Structures are given as C-alpha cells and as structure tokens.
Amino acid sequence: MKNRITGRSAFLALLKDEGITHLFGNPGTTELPIMHALKDHPDLTYVMAMQESLVVAIADGYSRASGRLVACNVHVAPGLGNAMGSLYNAQFTGTPMILTAGQQEQGHGLMEPLLYGPLVRMAEPLVKWAVEVTRLEDLPRIVRRAAKIATTPPTGPVFISLPGDILNSEAGIDLGRSTRVDARVKPSDEALQALASRILKAERPVIIAGDEIVKSDALQEAARLAEALGCPAFQQSVPYGAHFLSESPCFIGALSRSQPQVRDVLAPYDLLIALGADPLRMSVHSETDPLPEGLSIVQIGLVDWDLAKNYGAEVVLKADVKETLRALIPALKAKGGATLEAKAKKGVAALATNNWTARRATLVEQLSKRGDRTPIDPDYLTLQVVEALPENAIVVDEGLTSSRQMLSLRPHRDRFGYHALASGGIGWGLPASVGVSLANPDRPVVCFSGDGSAMYSIQALWTAAHHKLQLNIVIANNGGYRIIKQRLLAFHGDDHYVGMDFADPPVDFSGIAKSLGCEAIRISDPKELKSTLASAFKRPGAKLIEVMVDGTV
Numbered sequence: 001m002k003n004r005i006t007g008r009s010a011f012l013a014l015l016k017d018e019g020i021t022h023l024f025g026n027p028g029t030t031e032l033p034i035m036h037a038l039k040d041h042p043d044l045t046y047v048m049a050m051q052e053s054l055v056v057a058i059a060d061g062y063s064r065a066s067g068r069l070v071a072c073n074v075h076v077a078p079g080l081g082n083a084m085g086s087l088y089n090a091q092f093t094g095t096p097m098i099l100t101a102g103q104q105e106q107g108h109g110l111m112e113p114l115l116y117g118p119l120v121r122m123a124e125p126l127v128k129w130a131v132e133v134t135r136l137e138d139l140p141r142i143v144r145r146a147a148k149i150a151t152t153p154p155t156g157p158v159f160i161s162l163p164g165d166i167l168n169s170e171a172g173i174d175l176g177r178s179t180r181v182d183a184r185v186k187p188s189d190e191a192l193q194a195l196a197s198r199i200l201k202a203e204r205p206v207i208i209a210g211d212e213i214v215k216s217d218a219l220q221e222a223a224r225l226a227e228a229l230g231c232p233a234f235q236q237s238v239p240y241g242a243h244f245l246s247e248s249p250c251f252i253g254a255l256s257r258s259q260p261q262v263r264d265v266l267a268p269y270d271l272l273i274a275l276g277a278d279p280l281r282m283s284v285h286s287e288t289d290p291l292p293e294g295l296s297i298v299q300i301g302l303v304d305w306d307l308a309k310n311y312g313a314e315v316v317l318k319a320d321v322k323e324t325l326r327a328l329i330p331a332l333k334a335k336g337g338a339t340l341e342a343k344a345k346k347g348v349a350a351l352a353t354n355n356w357t358a359r360r361a362t363l364v365e366q367l368s369k370r371g372d373r374t375p376i377d378p379d380y381l382t383l384q385v386v387e388a389l390p391e392n393a394i395v396v397d398e399g400l401t402s403s404r405q406m407l408s409l410r411p412h413r414d415r416f417g418y419h420a421l422a423s424g425g426i427g428w429g430l431p432a433s434v435g436v437s438l439a440n441p442d443r444p445v446v447c448f449s450g451d452g453s454a455m456y457s458i459q460a461l462w463t464a465a466h467h468k469l470q471l472n473i474v475i476a477n478n479g480g481y482r483i484i485k486q487r488l489l490a491f492h493g494d495d496h497y498v499g500m501d502f503a504d505p506p507v508d509f510s511g512i513a514k515s516l517g518c519e520a521i522r523i524s525d526p527k528e529l530k531s532t533l534a535s536a537f538k539r540p541g542a543k544l545i546e547v548m549v550d551g552t553v
Contacts, residue, residue, distance in 0.1 A: 002173060003172060005173060005175075008036060008037035008167040008168065012037050012038065012041045012044060014139070014144070015098070016041065017175070020044070022062065022071075023071055024047045024071070025046065025072060025074065026054075026073075029075075030101075030162075031075055034167065048466075049463050050459040050462055052083040053086045053457065054459065055072050055073075055086075056072055056086035056097075057428050057432050057457065058432065058434045059095075061436040062438055064093060064419050064435075065419065069097070069147060069151050070435075072097065072099055075115075076115040076117065086431075088126055088423055088425055089422060091423075093211065093422045096150040096157075097157040098147060099127070099158070099160070100159070101119050101123075101160075102167075104163065105164040106165055120159070128150065129146065130158070132160070133162055133166045134163075137171060140173060144176050144177070146160055147178065147179075148179045151180055152180075153183040153303070183302060185319050185323065186326070187327075192324070192327055194315060195328060196335050200335055200336050200340065202271035205271040205272075206231055206273065207222070207232070207275060208234050208235070208273070208277055209236065210236040210275065210306075211240065211277065212275070212277065212302060212321045213415070214242060214416075216321045216322040216323075217322055221321070221329070222325065223244065224325070224329055225275075225329055227348060228329050228332055229344055230250070230346060230350075232252045232355075234253060234254060236254075236255065237279070237282065240422040242416070245411075246357075251356045255280075257281075258286075259286035259290040262280065263288055263292050272295055272297045273300075274299040274300070274301070274313075275300055275301070276300065277301070278309060283424065298315040298316070299316045299317070300319060300325075304318055360409060363405065367405070372526065373526060374524070374525070374526065375550040376524070376547060376548060376549045377550055378401065378402035378549040379405050382405045383405070385446065389446060390537055393443065393444045393537065395417065395419070395445075396419050396432055396448070397448050398430075398447070398450065398453045400452075400453065400482075400483050401483045406448065427453055429447055430447060431457050432447075433445055433447035433460075434467075434469065434471065437467075438469065444471075444538075445470065445471045445472070446474060447472070448474050448476070449475050451477045451478060451480075451509065452481045459516065462517060468542065469541075471543070472544075473543070476547055477509060479502050479506065480500045480502050485497050486553050510522045510544065513543075518544050521543065521545045522547075523545065523546070523547045524547075524548040
C-alpha cells in the first residue's frame, strides 16, 4: 500500500529530498495550500520577499553563491509577470532553479477568474522546461524531472504550474527518487591531442575565461593553463562572476563591451582560447566587429548554445572545463617539452609589468590622491570599500558607473567571492545579496549598488533585516541614472537629461532603510569613509550605508 499524502505536503517533501533547504516566496491565495503544509515541514525555511521579482532574485543569489538547486514560489499570472525580469537574469547565469506558481483550480480556470493566465506559455521563453501538473499522481515525476533538468548542464531555471485542486487532493503516491546527471566529461584522447597540437601551433595565444570556470570549479586549472602557455588571460566581456584568479601572473583583467576597444586588445594575438564562455558578448551596437580578422578560435564548454555561436571555431570540445584542462595541460607539456617551457617562462616574465597586479598598484596610487574631493569621488569610494572588506567577504556588485573599478581593485580568490549583474536588467543586486548572505551565514557580504538600481528592489532590505543577516549594502547616491546620462552625451551629444534625476525631491535612502528595519548610515565627508566602512563591515546585522558621490558626467 502506498502512503496517502496531500499534494501540498508531497510537493514540499519532494523539494526537501531534492536538497532544498529554503523556499523563497511571496504568498497569495492560490499558494495557501503550500503555506498550510509548511507547519508539517519545520525543517524547510520559508524566506518571504515583498515582491515576486525579489523572490526570484534572492533565490538566484542563493544559488550563485552556493552552486545549489533552489526553489521559489510566486503568485499566479501577475506574480509570474513580476518575476520575469529576475527570471531573465537567471536564464543568463544558468541558475538551477525550480520556479513554481499557484494556479486556479482546473476547470475553474476555464472561467477566466481574477488573476488567471496561461502560466506555462508565459514562462516558456525563459526556462528550460515548463509544465502544469494535471494529476496528483504525476507530481513526483514532474518535480523529479524538473530538478534533474535544472541541474544538468547547461543548467537553468524550470517552471511548474501548481493548480489548487492538485495541491489540496490526497492520494496514495510513490514519491520516487532524486537523480543527478554527472556531466563532468572530458574529450577523447584524440580530441585532446588535436586541441593540444592546435594550441602549440599558435605563436601568440590568448585566453578568455567565463562563467563555466565557476560552475566547474576550474579557477586553478585555468590559471595553470595560462602559465603553462605563458599567455595573457582575460575575463569575458560580461564579467559577472569570479572567472579567473586575479593574482595569477598571466591575468590582465576583464574585456570591455566596447567593440573597437576589444578589437584593439585582441589584435596582437593569433589564437583565442575560450574557456566556458560566450567570450565576446557585447551591449550597444557598433559597426566595428570585436573579433580581429584572422584571429582563430578554439573553445571548451558544456553550454552548447555558446559554442561557436557567433564566430566559427577550429576546434570545439563540448566538455567540462575543469576535467578537460586537467587532461589538456599535461598533454601540452608533453608535446611542447623544453621549447614550450622556455616560451612560457619568457611569456610570463613579459606580462609582469602589465598584469592585473601591476595595474592595480598603479590604480591604487592614482585613486588614493582623490580622498579630498567633495562630493566623494566614486572611484575613491570603491577603493575604500575594497580596503575595508574583511578577508573572507563576498562582494555583490551592481554599482554600474560608481563601481567601474571594482574588478581592477578586488582580487578574485575563490569562485563564490564575487557576483555581478549578468543580463543588464538592473535591480538584481540588493535582493541577490540577501540570497548570497543566506547561503553563506559565516561570511560577511557587501553589496555595492547604484541608487538607480537600488530603487528597483529596495524592499529587499526588509528580508535582510528580518533574517538578521550579516549584510552591508553600500549605495552610491549620485542622484540619478548617471550611466544613461553618459550614453546620451556620448551617443547623441545631448546633455539635456530628461527623466534621469532624483533631485526634486531627493531620495532619502537612509530613511527608507530605517523604515524597513536596517541600521542606516549616511556619509558625505570622504575623511569618514575608511573608519565608517571598516566598522560597519565588522559589526553583525543588516546595514545600509548611503554615500553621497559625485554625479557629474
């Protein structure tokens, strides 16, 4: 005999068995069966956020900071609509996520009641799989399949619509078992030898590393490859994670999203080695192609959509980056022998005056001279934030113009130590930092956000305060959308900024933070930055630090 169980309790039991410890949500009437069942699952922590876009962003941050499957629940069609911007972000980062929404009871939906909508059709463009449960007996198979699909590379979000009658029904059902697909594959010996031969044929190779370095835990291996070749390494043009060890002697920095600039940077090289990346993803249109003529490409990764997506490649290996590099580096050394060793030693030495470490020293010297500027120089603020960070801190970065030097100042030392915006849809940083902090209760988290981005999701402060997180949110208040002003001036020669200022009236971020339960600090004197930031970062609790920075364009 199968044990009888309600759909609502079966759903939560299935999530827990798939490794879910936190359910992120914002409840509505159609989700009440789940809320009703939570009392029977006290080991499942419910994390409430005050709008559905925040729910998904918090879950996204939790997964990105832990590498784990996450689950979040939103409220029918409007709630899913609210969540779509954050789901768009999660699609870009390949976040393994089960997103569910309560749905009107089957049959009742035919009447098109209030809040009803075609949830599966709404979600489909942004997820790997979308489905509605139509029989309680199918619920275990659907949840198990969703978890398997979300966690199998290329990872990504999935969506399940949960009608009320399914959640409230009771039946004797088999909950099945969890499955994970091990995708840590490496290429055949023949493919590895062909790749090694092609790399050794190059006179001036260059590496571009991306997010699969994080997902496959390949930071050390990527650095070893660069050093074995004596070649420079860059982060991909959208550097939203810790994609390379900054203090490696071969690391130069992140590529920009300026096509002419990237073309100039890559022009000296004759082979681009792309590691787990869409290496040249750009932003605004340019007539200039970022890939120089004659620059060949070889590529390794599991995200098959990114493999030779925009540019043809000579060698493409659909394989795990870490496992491939662990086999490739010895093959290169064996084939290259003393010639490669000597070339690599010479190449590493040549990079010493231009690598990330050397550039950082010069930049620190320059920025340190700006400490007397009022309003506070945003680059100087970034330097002070970096210098005040505890050794094991995690940075969540959505400062846009104000944090433009963050990647040049804060070294990547572990794969979960840095997280930034991947899709360009602003407002992700504040709620994501809440998820990052929940996933890492023993590490201080600092979110660096612009004021424009913060206003998309400021109510995330309540969730941070409610859970008493060790989270510091630094808001660079320049009084407007500075990046849009910069682009209006650069692209159109126009300095008539309509709809880009928060000056009349100004936004009081400190006041907002206090009203949502956080400690609030405002800094306008640059001399107060160092001591105030260092003190705040060491104290427990959720805090907002509003810094008045120069907003001139």
